[in-house]
Amino acid sequence: MEQNLAERLGPDRETWVTPLPLAIWFHRWDExxxxxxxLFARRRMAYWLPNTTSTDHEDVIGDILSKRVHPEWDSEHRCWTISDQHFQQLSEALFKDYPALSLGREYNEHEKCNWQCQNAASPLCTCSCQARNHAGGKWMAGWSVLAEDTSVVSRRNWSWMLIEKATRLAA
Structure with missing residues (x-):
């Protein structure tokens, strides 16, 4: 008798064939x-895609970024991770298939915003401005913020934004 794929992979591999649930620490907007x-302060960038199995997460990243980019499973946080150098490329690609994106940033409320943040070239920021002043705000060019929230998870501060591609009004 032939076993189906889920039976062959075993119960710990169930998410290979069923959609991976949203990790509890990711923000959920209006259900x-x-x-x-x-974007963690000192780890690889985490990501989650709706209605996507674990294997499909890997395939989507390969299609969007490169087959040479290999996501790693973070068992502590129950999510896939990739290098944060792919942040902007991944975000822009997701906007092609989804109307909005949930973006989280770990930040340090005691780290004062300064000229290094305000004049930065990359979109990575961990200071108390929660990236609002980062790179003069240029990192968000072309995006609109729909909603914002903060949370504390395992004694880490998170700033969350629900963003969409900015629409230009016809003149």
């Missing part, structure tokens, strides 16, 4: 599922 990207 709706939006793709999520979370």
């Amino acid at each position: 709706r599922d939006h793709p999520s990207v979370a």
